[in-house]
Amino acid sequence: MGEEKSSEEASFSPLLNRSDVQVLLKALIDNAVSELKPELNQAGEFIYPEAEKIMGSSTRNVKDALESLADEGILVREESTTVLACPHCGDIRFLVDLSGTQTASPEARAKVIESIVSSLLGRRLICLAEKHVFHEGEGVPKKIYSYKLNEGKRSLVEKWVMDLKPLVEALRAKGWRVDYPARIIGRSGVEHVFTLAVSYREDSDSVDAVIDIIVSSKPVDESALSIVLKAMDVKADKKLLLVVPSLSDRARALFDYYKTYDVYILECQTISEINDALFEILTSLAKIKLRET
Numbered sequence: 001m002g003e004e005k006s007s008e009e010a011s012f013s014p015l016l017n018r019s020d021v022q023v024l025l026k027a028l029i030d031n032a033v034s035e036l037k038p039e040l041n042q043a044g045e046f047i048y049p050e051a052e053k054i055m056g057s058s059t060r061n062v063k064d065a066l067e068s069l070a071d072e073g074i075l076v077r078e079e080s081t082t083v084l085a086c087p088h089c090g091d092i093r094f095l096v097d098l099s100g101t102q103t104a105s106p107e108a109r110a111k112v113i114e115s116i117v118s119s120l121l122g123r124r125l126i127c128l129a130e131k132h133v134f135h136e137g138e139g140v141p142k143k144i145y146s147y148k149l150n151e152g153k154r155s156l157v158e159k160w161v162m163d164l165k166p167l168v169e170a171l172r173a174k175g176w177r178v179d180y181p182a183r184i185i186g187r188s189g190v191e192h193v194f195t196l197a198v199s200y201r202e203d204s205d206s207v208d209a210v211i212d213i214i215v216s217s218k219p220v221d222e223s224a225l226s227i228v229l230k231a232m233d234v235k236a237d238k239k240l241l242l243v244v245p246s247l248s249d250r251a252r253a254l255f256d257y258y259k260t261y262d263v264y265i266l267e268c269q270t271i272s273e274i275n276d277a278l279f280e281i282l283t284s285l286a287k288i289k290l291r292e293t
């Protein structure tokens with residue numbers, strides 16, 4: 001590894017390490033889904049139901065992730081539709097105020113006849129989000145996009161996206177419960193996402209191990225500590241952090257010093273080693289645990 005790394009790869013964002021983003025990119029690479037299309041929900045917002053289903057994340061999280069991935073060129077935007085938006089806050093939901101209507105020009109009036117939508121001409125609109133009042137002519141067009149994988153980045157993304165399905169299937173075959181990705185409410189009340197959560201018994205309510213994975217083109221710095229904080233917040237018997245390719249010396253020194261964090265750190269040179277490494281350690285940990293109980 002290492003030799004053929006381009007500067008482009010090195011600049012890849014930490015976004016790729018989010019478990020929900022990994023799952024989405026995997027679905028795109030496998031062509032399980034080819035286009036993420038917007039749909040208008042009952043609240044009058046455009047949402048991405050398919051992406052939400054795959055990622056298991058909130059509407060807000062999914063929209064932000066899609067936009068960030070498009071900004072980084074991993075996804076490409078395609079214009080799906082254009083709607084009128086509030087010039088102040090960008091909200092696309094309005095009330096139409098019928099009082100004090102301005103007179104529309106004769107040309108405008110002619111258009112009104114053509115379309116019901118045009119009856120908004122000259123009207124005062126009130127956005128629902130922040131109650132900004134503006135005339136229809138002040139509204140700004142807002143493009144609503146659908147998203148696709150940037151085919152030019154396919155091979156690059158393939159190198160970064162883990163295929164944990166073989167591992168998940170092997171663990172489930174043992175009769176374990178495996179959540180992938182896993183969403184767990186911490187003691188603080190905050191919800192956390194982990195790459196995997198494992199219970200050694202299918203019907204068990206408790207979590208025996210949570211696992212997070214960070215993949216990077218260079219040694220992972222102390223930003224990895226944030227994952228430790230997250231792990232501390234959840235009730236799980238064992239907490240594992242797997243980093244590819246390694247921790248930086250600084251990060252390792254910090255982890256060594258704060259042993260009380262009670263988080264196992266694993267280092268794998270490449271993504272291809274992850275499945276085997278995790279299978280082995282989880283199996284060993286389960287043996288110890290099952291012997292104890």
Ligand SMILES: [Zn+2]
Nearest residue numbers: 086089127132
């Ligand atoms: Zn507004």
